[in-house]
Amino acid sequence: MMLSWEERRQLVKIANWYYTDGWTQQQIAKKMGVSRPVISKLLQKAKDTGIVEVFIKDESVHTVELEKRLETQYGLQDAVVVPSVGLTPDMVRRSVGQMAAHYIARWLGQDVKQLGISWGKTLAEVVKEYPFERREQINIVPLVGGMGTKSVEIHANQLAYELAKKMNGSCSYLYAPAIVETVELRERLVEMQDIAQVLEEGKNVEVALIGIGNPHKGSTMKEIGYVQEADIQSLKKAGAIGDIGSRFFDQEGTPIEHELNSRIIGLHLQDLIKIPYVIGVAEGTHKAESVEAALKGNYLHTLIIDEQTALAILNETS
Structure with a gap:
């Protein structure tokens, strides 16, 4: 079905009012000066032509039950468990990224002005799947510095830039490495005006979008050579079980005492816990024990996770 530019523009406008802004069909009809059935037909046309794609969350009894258990056990405001049985790891990551993208797009209010983002492969998938929107008022803030020159596409700065493009908003840039060689160098860098300003913005975001890592299993930081085996062993001795934005915590979610934590340029875990919505x-x-520790540390308000990992967390704690 070929549409003219004007027809396509009209369908996009109506679909935005209905799906993004939450207008009723009657409100749109009044705005357009037509009857409500006309709007209903145009919304159907937007689906038929591919302008609108509807993603249906699998509301199977099993995943809903897992969501309820996670919410109850850890005091979460919301949990989303994505079906993953029989899927390859790449397919699971894509499914979780797709669900998270559409959940955030639906949930995020137009009044949010500052959104923080950390880094990693899972968040890169979320950004990749994120729908194009109009949120000119929003600014995306990276919550941690860069990870060297490898895998730049999963760094916080790059994800902030890509998400800002999807939202038609703006972004800040944290021009600093995530981990520096010495505590003294970190102290000097965080006092530089450009870096200090973005770190302050990170503390004051209204919503934070974060990934969770396991330094011992499937660590992306180790994979890209940003931490060495000696660092991993040292972190293990200190009780590190997971990290958020390269800040390491133990099995209770408490920040660990380790010199690596004092060489990080990024949001502190004690600041993350003050952010209104995470x-x-x-x-x-492989991330089950890390996610469980993050839940115990009360860092999250919403958790979006695959079914197998949700089962692993709940089986470990039941």
């Missing part, structure tokens, strides 16, 4: 996105059973 959405955690994770996939892969």
Whole structure:
């Protein structure tokens, strides 16, 4: 079905009012000066032509039950469990990314002005799946510095830039490494005006979108050579079980005492806990103990996770 530019523009406008802004069909009809059935037909046309794609969350009894258990056990405001049985790891990551993208797009109010984002493969998938929107008022803030020159596409700065493009908003840039060689160098860098300003913005975001890592299993930081095996062993001795934005915590979610934590340029965990709304996105059973510790530390308000990892967390704690 070929549409003219004007027809396409009209359908996009109506679909935005209905799906993004939450207008009723009657409100749109009044605005357009037509009857409500006309709007209903145009919304159907937007689906038929691919302008609108509807993603249906699998509301199977099993995943809903897991969501309820996670919410109750950890005091979460919301949990989203994505079906993953029989899927390859890549398919699971894509499914979680897709669900998280559409959950956030639906949930995020137009009044949010500052959104923080950390880094990693799972969040990169969320940004990749995020729908194009109009949120000119929003600014995306990276919550941690960069990870060297490898895998730049999963760094916080790059994800902030890509998400800002999707939202038609703006972004800040944190021009600093995530981990520096010495505590003294970190102290000097965080006093530089450009870096200090973005770190302050990160503390004051209204919503934070974060990933959760496991330094011992499937660690992306180790994979890209940003931490060495000696660092991993040292972190293990200190009780590190997981990290958020390269800040390490133990099995109770408490920040660990380790010199690596004092060489990080990024949001502190004690500042993360003060952010009004934090959405955690994770996939892969190797992260189960890390996610469980993050939940115990009360860092998250919403958790979006795959079914197998949710089962692993709940089986470990039941």
